[in-house]
Amino acid sequence: MATADPAPAARAGSVSNSVFDTPLYHRIRTVVLGALVVVAAAVLLMWPAITDYYSYNASYYNGIVASAAISAILTISLNLSMGYGGMLSMMHSGLQLAGGYGTAYVVVKATGSWIIGLAASTAVGALFAVLVLLVSLRATYLYFGMITLAANLIVIEAGREWEAVTGGIVGISGIAPKMGDAPISKQAFYYVVLGFLVLAYIVQRNIVRSGVGRAAMAVRESSDTASAMGISPARAKLLLFGVCGGIAGLSGALYALQLGFINPDVGLLDNGIIFFVGLFLGGISTLIGPVIGVGFIAVLVELIKDQARYTTLVLGVLLLLAMMLIPRGIVGTWKASRAGRDRVPEASDEALPEQVPDVVPEVRDAAPGVPALEGVGLVKHFGGVHAVDGVDIKIMPGTVHGIIGPNGSGKSTLVSCLTRYHRVDAGTVTIFGEEAAHAPHRVAEAGVTRVFQVPHLFERVSVLDNVLTGMRMRESYTWIGATVRSPGYRRQDRAERAEARELLAFAGLASRADWLASSLSHGQKRLLEVVRAVATRPKVLILDEPATGLTSSELDALARLCRVLRERGLAVVLIEHNVDFVMGLCDEITVVESGKVIERGDPERVQSSPAVLEAYLGRPELIEETA
Numbered sequence: 120m121a122t123a124d125p126a127p128a129a130r131a132g133s134v135s136n137s138v139f140d141t142p143l144y145h146r147i148r149t150v151v152l153g154a155l156v157v158v159a160a161a162v163l164l165m166w167p168a169i170t171d172y173y174s175y176n177a178s179y180y181n182g183i184v185a186s187a188a189i190s191a192i193l194t195i196s197l198n199l200s201m202g203y204g205g206m207l208s209m210m211h212s213g214l215q216l217a218g219g220y221g222t223a224y225v226v227v228k229a230t231g232s233w234i235i236g237l238a239a240s241t242a243v244g245a246l247f248a249v250l251v252l253l254v255s256l257r258a259t260y261l262y263f264g265m266i267t268l269a270a271n272l273i274v275i276e277a278g279r280e281w282e283a284v285t286g287g288i289v290g291i292s293g294i295a296p297k298m299g300d301a302p303i304s305k306q307a308f309y310y311v312v313l314g315f316l317v318l319a320y321i322v323q324r325n326i327v328r329s330g331v332g333r334a335a336m337a338v339r340e341s342s343d344t345a346s347a348m349g350i351s352p353a354r355a356k357l358l359l360f361g362v363c364g365g366i367a368g369l370s371g372a373l374y375a376l377q378l379g380f381i382n383p384d385v386g387l388l389d390n391g392i393i394f395f396v397g398l399f400l401g402g403i404s405t406l407i408g409p410v411i412g413v414g415f416i417a418v419l420v421e422l423i424k425d426q427a428r429y430t431t432l433v434l435g436v437l438l439l440l441a442m443m444l445i446p447r448g449i450v451g452t453w454k455a456s457r458a459g460r461d462r463v464p465e466a467s468d469e470a471l472p473e474q475v476p477d478v479v480p481e482v483r484d485a486a487p488g489v490p491a492l493e494g495v496g497l498v499k500h501f502g503g504v505h506a507v508d509g510v511d512i513k514i515m516p517g518t519v520h521g522i523i524g525p526n527g528s529g530k531s532t533l534v535s536c537l538t539r540y541h542r543v544d545a546g547t548v549t550i551f552g553e554e555a556a557h558a559p560h561r562v563a564e565a566g567v568t569r570v571f572q573v574p575h576l577f578e579r580v581s582v583l584d585n586v587l588t589g590m591r592m593r594e595s596y597t598w599i600g601a602t603v604r605s606p607g608y609r610r611q612d613r614a615e616r617a618e619a620r621e622l623l624a625f626a627g628l629a630s631r632a633d634w635l636a637s638s639l640s641h642g643q644k645r646l647l648e649v650v651r652a653v654a655t656r657p658k659v660l661i662l663d664e665p666a667t668g669l670t671s672s673e674l675d676a677l678a679r680l681c682r683v684l685r686e687r688g689l690a691v692v693l694i695e696h697n698v699d700f701v702m703g704l705c706d707e708i709t710v711v712e713s714g715k716v717i718e719r720g721d722p723e724r725v726q727s728s729p730a731v732l733e734a735y736l737g738r739p740e741l742i743e744e745t746a
């Protein structure tokens with residue numbers, strides 16, 4: 120997940136004896152950072168008083184900070200969309216415009232309260248974002264960007280033409296926040312804006328650190344893997360982009376109330392440049408980056424205000440320099456530097472705990488004789504390639520079932536048919552006797568989880584966060600619960616973290632829990648993928664070539680995990696080329712060759728089958744050697 124901001128901050132890996140790894144340095148760093156935050160908060164809180172004391176033009180300087188805060192709110196929304204959700208949004212200035220119209224209409228045309236206006240703008244932004252996402256659900260990154268660009272143009276054009284509501288080209292003016300009949304002072308409104316900035320930041324942080332944010336980041340990394348964990352990519356995107364739209368709409372309302380007017384020019388992309396520059400300068404996919412980036416730009420723009428005609432040029436050059444010199448932005452670069460890292464203990468190979476923890480899933484309710492997963496007459500052709508050609512396969516609960524065959528024989532395609540990643544040309548799939556739903560995430564919901572042949576780990580978040588992502592399917596809290604950190608959310612979050620640590624310990628990864636997943640060895644990454652799949656509490660776990668590249672101790676850990684899962688009543692499906700591993704572990708083996716089953720049975724039967732000896736790589740001795 121692109122430099123996501125896991126909580127607690129994921130750590131980087133091994134330790135040296137540099138000054139950055141001493142406890143004293145870490146204490147000083149914490150104190151200095153804390154002091155900076157306190158000073159910044161104090162200055163912002165006292166800003167109206169400071170400007171009042173030192174300047175004859177206090178309202179101008181208050182306005183600058185209030186406008187920067189409003190831009191920061193919008194940039195937080197853009198960060199959630201592009202940084203955490205991986206959705207390239209070119210419609211954020213349009214969302215701000217739509218939000219601005221919402222409040223302008225309520226306050227000026229309907230003579231309603233500005234507070235109702237804020238609510239209306241938030242709703243307008245959220246609704247508009249959801250509508251745009253609904254028509255672009257299948258669009259890839261760039262196409263989604265183009266659709267949002269079109270949406271932005273439509274909002275501007277609607278603003279120009281729909282005069283009855285928007286006031287046309289002239290727009291709507293006289294949008295003043297009032298308490299009763301008295302207008303709210305600019306000073307008081309400054310604090311309203313500041314309050315909403317804090318709120319937007321908290322919403323962003325709480326969402327990113329909850330299952331809602333983890334689901335969106337999982338989809339951003341790989342929607343196939345997210346689906347295998349029961350996450351609906353469409354739902355995860357809709358939710359996040361809807362929240363983004365709401366925040367952007369809110370910023371539009373504040374913009375209209377702060378300046379007292381709104382017109383279609385607000386939606387122009389030129390006006391949106393500040394949000395992009397602020398985001399990339401501060402650090403995309405970092406929580407505080409958007410605020411710092413926009414704050415930096417506000418100061419810069421103020422400093423060059425006498426040369427205002429060069430502002431766009433300066434912002435362009437700034438963006439270019441930021442991309443070339445600090446592509447992760449100020450905050451991202453700090454976090455990636457030695458100075459920004461937390462201290463971690465040196466991790467060595469861990470002894471595996473003897474006891475199987477209770478958190479390892481168990482299947483108790485399987486009806487006797489009913490296959491956990493069954494495919495009948497499965498056919499999948501790719502043009503002239505008969506990848507799966509009339510396969511029947513029955514996988515029983517409480518067994519380890521191997522699927523072997525030469526390269527290109529159709530093993531992965533068969534599994535993709537069983538898990539609905541491929542639409543079959545013919546055949547049926549049932550899970551515990553019920554016909555399998557046709558979307559991969561629904562298959563995962565029914566208890567069938569898979570680990571892909573190509574590793575799909577979420578590399579830029581912590582090991583622990585990877586496992587937590589696997590638990591999304593059974594999280595019962597809503598995004599509102601996550602945002603306000605309801606007692607139910609906190610209870611569930613605590614329990615999940617404890618469970619994830621137990622599962623990691625069982626796989627020998629406990630001491631790596633807070634590391635970035637990218638800092639693990641290849642074998643540890645494969646094990647982590649299996650642990651993440653186990654965290655979904657599956658009834659059927661499909662592992663596609665999990666043993667590739669594992670050391671002997673990692674192979675032992677994997678084999679032990681498979682045996683424990685079998686004892687607990689799960690069906691484990693193992694696609695493997697490591698024949699020793701398969702023969703030593705599996706109760707039943709299906710051998711495929713050119714898309715057809717050529718043998719099935721226990722390891723002894725398979726090893727002595729003439730068809731297998733003949734077909735398997737054309738090198739019977741490879742099988743015999745293992746006998």
Ligand SMILES: Nc1ncnc2c1ncn2[C@@H]1O[C@H](COP(=O)(O)OP(=O)(O)OP(=O)(O)O)[C@@H](O)[C@H]1O
Pocket residue numbers: 501504505506524525526527528529530531532533572
């Ligand atoms: N999406 C696809 N489009 C076209 N052909 C495909 C596609 N996926 C698989 N194939 C073809 O289907 C056949 C079976 O491929 P598959 O990956 O299922 O084999 P496999 O037994 O899993 O191989 P390996 O052991 O090398 O992973 C191959 O000939 C492959 O080229």
